[in-house]
Amino acid sequence: MHNKAFLKYVFDDELYVINEAQRKVAQGPNAEYSKTEEAEKKEKQVMEKTWPISFKGQNAKNIIILVNYPAEKHISNQDEQFLLKILSAVSLSLQDVAIINLAKNECSIDRLKDFNSSIVLLFGEFENIPGLSNYEIKTVEGIKFQKANSLREIQNNVPEKKLLWSNLQKLFL
Structure with a gap:
């Protein structure tokens, strides 16, 4: 499916195409979906700063x-x-x-x-x-x-x- 023009009628948000090379993390080909230590550290800092309060x-x-x-x-x-x-x-x-x-x-x-x-x-x-x-x-x-x-x-x-x-x-x- 190469014609992606119809997607703007299905999704309201911006869409980005991520190719296989971008998906791989620097740790190697077997770690395609794992996070780097730096990414995990940043995510933890963001979670600590968010207001988990109702x-x-x-x-x-x-x-x-x-x-x-x-x-x-x-x-x-x-x-x-x-x-x-x-x-x-x-x-x-x-x-x-x-x-x-x-x-x-x-x-x-x-x-x-x-x-x-x-x-x-x-x-x-x-x-x-x-x-x-x-x-x-x-x-x-x-x-x-x-x-x-x-x-x-x-x-x-x-x-x-x-x-x-x-x-x-x-x-x-």
Whole structure:
């Protein structure tokens, strides 16, 4: 089959023809489909840098929201609705942020840097994040952090809503 013109109607992506010489790895003819050590090392580095974390949102503005919901994949519906109201008050939407449930994912400063985070909002109790007080903005390695009580607690507490609103204005407005 030499006429490959029809392939553009079958596949949306670009296609590349790889001949037998390109397929063989430098290790010899019996290692046609094996990877070189260098290729395996590069693949491992890429895998270590990828964010193997499940998150909700598009993260268009590199804003991470860390929550703690052991019974949910990301966030409860009720708290998500409240969070969306908070975000809209500072002209943000779900497309602008990534909501990460720390009850289901591990996180570190390095991972946040790999994710190009500029601001991280924490809602709830987190045992593994020392040195952050509620309603205090703190910059750590170029990332601004703001920790607060859980969204459920804030939703029913006017003084805490005011504290959160004050910090959100400093961060976003």
